[in-house]
Amino acid sequence: MGPERIDRVFSALADPTRRRVVEALAGGSTVTASTLAADLPITRQGVAKHLAALRRAKLVRAERVGRETRYQLDGEPLEDAARWIAEVGAEWDARLGELQRLLDRRR
């Protein structure tokens, strides 16, 4: 993830209500704003506003089904990035440990 994308993701998730929306979608649900509002202590308009912010951060995907708009989490980029970050980070942690041991042996 580039810094701009990270900024967008973090500002989208800085709001506790938006994190509740993400959690509500985290079970894999594909639901309307009304359904989400029923589960959360906010109005439908409030939910719609938060969903729009999450869509701008590309964390949520919207899909038109007839007259309804249904929302679901779009976390694939995050998952992919998270795996890469974890793997590459672990590789460098191990290598830097080896490097320090090598330098110690050469003293």
Added chain:
Amino acid sequence: MRDRERSVAREAVLDASPEEIWEALTDERLLGEWLAEDAELEPVPGGAASFRFADGERREGTVLEVEEGCYLAFSWSRPDGSRSVVRFSLEPAVGGTRLVVVERGPAAATAHAGSEWTRRLEAFVAALSLVGV
């Protein structure tokens, strides 16, 4: 796509002089003792960089930047074709030398159809903690 780029940074203050670390970064025999099983590296811009790891994986690339004792950058490509750039920089620090390594990765075009959301979120939370939130 720019917003799919990713990078990992690590830094360590190593108990050694910049010269000693520079040697470990650029001497093929020494690289073979910490970075990979076998390494070929020609520390000039445009030089070849080639690594073989303990699990048999090979990565091939090109040296991009060299400033002796200060920084070294090279690309390497994995067998799946994904290419990333590794950049080391050195600076004197209290207690030794600060080594910063940044690996900047590619956009991976992998699809993960049908992935489970719980796992995604766990991975996401792990990513957040890795970037220090």
